[in-house]
Amino acid sequence: xxxxxxxxxxxxxxxxxxxxxxxxxxxxxxxxxxxxxxxxxxxxxxxxxxxxxxxxxxxxxxxxxxxxxxxxxxxxxxxxxxxxxxxxxxxxxxxxxxxxxxxxxxxxxxxxxxxx
Amino acid sequence: xxxxxxxxxxxxxxxxxxxxxxxxxxxxxxxxxxxxxxxxxxxxxxxxxxxxxxxxxxxxxxxxxxxxxxxxxxxxxxxxxxxxxxxxxxxxxxxxxxxxxxxxxxxxxxxxxx
Numbered sequence: 001x002x003x004x005x006x007x008x009x010x011x012x013x014x015x016x017x018x019x020x021x022x023x024x025x026x027x028x029x030x031x032x033x034x035x036x037x038x039x040x041x042x043x044x045x046x047x048x049x050x051x052x053x054x055x056x057x058x059x060x061x062x063x064x065x066x067x068x069x070x071x072x073x074x075x076x077x078x079x080x081x082x083x084x085x086x087x088x089x090x091x092x093x094x095x096x097x098x099x100x101x102x103x104x105x106x107x108x109x110x111x112x113x114x115x116x
Numbered sequence: 117x118x119x120x121x122x123x124x125x126x127x128x129x130x131x132x133x134x135x136x137x138x139x140x141x142x143x144x145x146x147x148x149x150x151x152x153x154x155x156x157x158x159x160x161x162x163x164x165x166x167x168x169x170x171x172x173x174x175x176x177x178x179x180x181x182x183x184x185x186x187x188x189x190x191x192x193x194x195x196x197x198x199x200x201x202x203x204x205x206x207x208x209x210x211x212x213x214x215x216x217x218x219x220x221x222x223x224x225x226x227x228x229x230x
Binding site: 008031032034036041042043044045046049051089093095101102103104106107108109 | 120147156157158159161164166206208212214215216217218219220221222223224226
C-alpha cells in the first residue's frame, strides 16, 4: 500500500546567510554522491557531485562535504539567495546487481526557505 | 535544445480508467526512468529501462506499465489497478555509462483522480 505522507525536514535561513543541508546515507559501498535541487512544480536538477575518494568539492557558491566514517553528506550554500528556495535531495549511486549498471537512491529531501 | 519533455503537465483520471503519460528525450541517452513523488516526500522508482525493448520493475511497479519501443520514448501507463494514482510523476534519463551517471529530469506530470 501507499506510505503515509511525511513532512519534509525544513531549513529556514535569512538571505545572505550560509545554509547547511545534511544527509545521512546507508550504503558504505556507494562510490558516488549527488545533490539535486527541485523547485516547486519542476523536476530535480543536478547541483554538484562528489566521489567517495574525496571529502570536499566546491562549486559556484556550493560546497559538498563527505564524511565516510559516519556516512554523512552535507551541502553548504554560501550567501543564500531567494532563488535558492527549493527542496534539496542527496542521492547515492549503487550497483544494481544482476542487471548491471548503477541505480540512484534518493534521500527524503530538505525544504529550504530563504527569508528576504 | 536537448532535454526531456513530459506531457501533459496536468492529467485527470476517472475511476477505472487507464491513462498514459508521455516522456520523450533527445539527449541520446540509453537509460530512462519513471519516478513517483507524493507531496512532501522523496522520489520512488516505478520502472526503468537501460536499452530499447527492455525494462525492469522498480520499487513500486504494481499498477503501472511501460514500453520502450524507441530510444527516445518511454511512456508510462497508470492502470485502473493503481488505486491511489494521485501524485507527481517524473521521467528521467541518463547515459548510464558508469558509477557517475547523473539523472536529467523532465518537468513532471501532475496526475489527479476525478
